[in-house]
Amino acid sequence: MDPNQSETRLRLLQAAGEVFAEQGFRKATIRDICSRAGANIAAVNYHFGDKEKLYASVLQHWLGEAMKKYPPDGNLPADAPARERLGAFVRSWLFRMLGEGTPAWHGKLMAREMSEPTAGFELLMSESVRPMAQRMNGLMKDLLGADADERMVRNCALSVAGQCCFYRHAHEMIRRLYPDHKNTPDQIEHLADHVTRFSLAAIEAYPRGKKDRSAVPSIQ
Amino acid sequence: MDPNQSETRLRLLQAAGEVFAEQGFRKATIRDICSRAGANIAAVNYHFGDKEKLYASVLQHWLGEAMKKYPPDGNLPADAPARERLGAFVRSWLFRMLGEGTPAWHGKLMAREMSEPTAGFELLMSESVRPMAQRMNGLMKDLLGADADERMVRNCALSVAGQCCFYRHAHEMIRRLYPDHKNTPDQIEHLADHVTRFSLAAIEAYPRGKKDRSAVPSIQ
DNA sequence: CTCCGTTTGAAACTCCCGTTTGAAACGATC
DNA sequence: GATCGTTTCAAACGGGAGTTTCAAACGGAG
Numbered sequence: 001m002d003p004n005q006s007e008t009r010l011r012l013l014q015a016a017g018e019v020f021a022e023q024g025f026r027k028a029t030i031r032d033i034c035s036r037a038g039a040n041i042a043a044v045n046y047h048f049g050d051k052e053k054l055y056a057s058v059l060q061h062w063l064g065e066a067m068k069k070y071p072p073d074g075n076l077p078a079d080a081p082a083r084e085r086l087g088a089f090v091r092s093w094l095f096r097m098l099g100e101g102t103p104a105w106h107g108k109l110m111a112r113e114m115s116e117p118t119a120g121f122e123l124l125m126s127e128s129v130r131p132m133a134q135r136m137n138g139l140m141k142d143l144l145g146a147d148a149d150e151r152m153v154r155n156c157a158l159s160v161a162g163q164c165c166f167y168r169h170a171h172e173m174i175r176r177l178y179p180d181h182k183n184t185p186d187q188i189e190h191l192a193d194h195v196t197r198f199s200l201a202a203i204e205a206y207p208r209g210k211k212d213r214s215a216v217p218s219i220q
Numbered sequence: 221m222d223p224n225q226s227e228t229r230l231r232l233l234q235a236a237g238e239v240f241a242e243q244g245f246r247k248a249t250i251r252d253i254c255s256r257a258g259a260n261i262a263a264v265n266y267h268f269g270d271k272e273k274l275y276a277s278v279l280q281h282w283l284g285e286a287m288k289k290y291p292p293d294g295n296l297p298a299d300a301p302a303r304e305r306l307g308a309f310v311r312s313w314l315f316r317m318l319g320e321g322t323p324a325w326h327g328k329l330m331a332r333e334m335s336e337p338t339a340g341f342e343l344l345m346s347e348s349v350r351p352m353a354q355r356m357n358g359l360m361k362d363l364l365g366a367d368a369d370e371r372m373v374r375n376c377a378l379s380v381a382g383q384c385c386f387y388r389h390a391h392e393m394i395r396r397l398y399p400d401h402k403n404t405p406d407q408i409e410h411l412a413d414h415v416t417r418f419s420l421a422a423i424e425a426y427p428r429g430k431k432d433r434s435a436v437p438s439i440q
Numbered sequence: 441c442t443c444c445g446t447t448t449g450a451a452a453c454t455c456c457c458g459t460t461t462g463a464a465a466c467g468a469t470c
Numbered sequence: 471g472a473t474c475g476t477t478t479c480a481a482a483c484g485g486g487a488g489t490t491t492c493a494a495a496c497g498g499a500g
Contacts, residue, residue: 201422
């Protein structure tokens with residue numbers, strides 16, 4: 001009864017996720033999506049209004065699915081040690097971005113949205129990016145200790161985020177550079193392992209000395 | 221005389237760099253490019269053949285300009301200490317990706333090409349990505365020492381690369397998250413400073429103990 | 441059975457944009 | 471000054487794709 005649960009509506013969300021993820025918003029065609037969903041061209045208009053509204057629905061739908069499958073806290077209690085919480089955070093993030101299977105569209109859509117924002121960008125900002133950033137900043141404060149200033153917290157958070165996102169953003173590049181690179185579940189575990197170790201090592205050994213620029217000679 | 225230096229040809233390369241960088245290949249229209257270049261629609265066909273060949277020329281042109289302005293070795297002698305070479309490498313990379321001004325198109329084009337490869341992708345792989353990866357791997361070997369295996373070298377290289385690229389890929393996101401974030405030259409210096417410190421700290425404190433997974437508890 | 445709201449279907453409509461064309465302007469060479 | 475190669479111009483062509491339309495099928499309620 002509920003038109004939001006209609007059979008063809010769901011098939012459209014699925015097919016559109018697939019097509020938008022692999023082609024991008026502009027290159028994707030409604031005809032292709034409807035054909036894959038076994039629906040008529042007019043179905044998009046009927047169920048969503050137009051192409052852009054369909055896209056927004058797809059974004060929201062698969063974000064929800066991904067978050068449900070890989071929650072950001074990794075099912076870890078909030079009072080677990082910060083180092084473990086970082087590990088779980090990184091791990092779930094990588095799985096959300098790289099994991100294959102049904103909700104895999106999310107990572108690709110997100111990556112596209114980052115480098116080429118569309119009307120759905122604000123949605124992702126408020127429903128995904130901002131909460132994630134907040135969680136990450138809290139984690140960093142715990143790890144860096146009380147003597148870390150805002151700027152350092154932010155920088156370190158961005159360094160961790162950069163490592164995580166890179167495997168999605170630059171996936172095509174990495175694949176050509178290292179043909180044996182695959183995104184199988186156990187490979188992702190290894191990546192999470194590395195990113196966590198690398199980041200924890202960096203955070204704990206970060207040179208705190210004020211004005212100690214010796215490590216980074218300003219070149220000419 | 222040389223048709224490669226023709227006045228309107230150069231104006232087209234400039235305007236196309238601007239438009240492709242801010243709109244992407246598909247969204248950009250030849251009409252817009254020609255209008256900004258003060259040229260006729262047919263000029264693209266005449267000087268480059270078609271839209272795709274124009275795009276490839278733009279990619280190559282601005283890659284060359286960026287490399288000329290910010291060489292990957294940062295004008296540092298090849299026998300400089302590895303830590304300094306890493307600093308120079310990171311710094312020049314960030315400037316190439318983020319620096320404003322004329323050759324700024326390069327970074328944006330590159331970022332787009334990463335997340336949505338077109339026909340020009342192979343060009344970037346062979347002329348930019350592979351040489352950079354090789355340089356980076358050499359650096360990592362020097363920094364990690366002889367006991368580092370291939371996998372660790374690769375992982376650490378990707379961690380550094382991820383941090384650098386993130387500021388470009390996720391620029392729009394970072395800008396909304398932290399409105400004071402700007403890509404002015406001195407801000408870029410600070411970013412380079414942070415990325416270098418963070419990475420050097422991580423590399424030098426990276427837990428080497430085989431099988432020592434204690435730092436990264438595998439969460440259920 | 442009939443009615444009516446919901447959903448699907450095939451075709452047509454429009455607009456946008458890459459590309460082509462053929463003529464005109466220009467400039468150097470002889 | 472005539473000629474020829476090069477470059478520019480305005481206009482039109484052709485196809486692709488989002489959107490609209492209206493009729494047909496479906497399915498439950500009275």
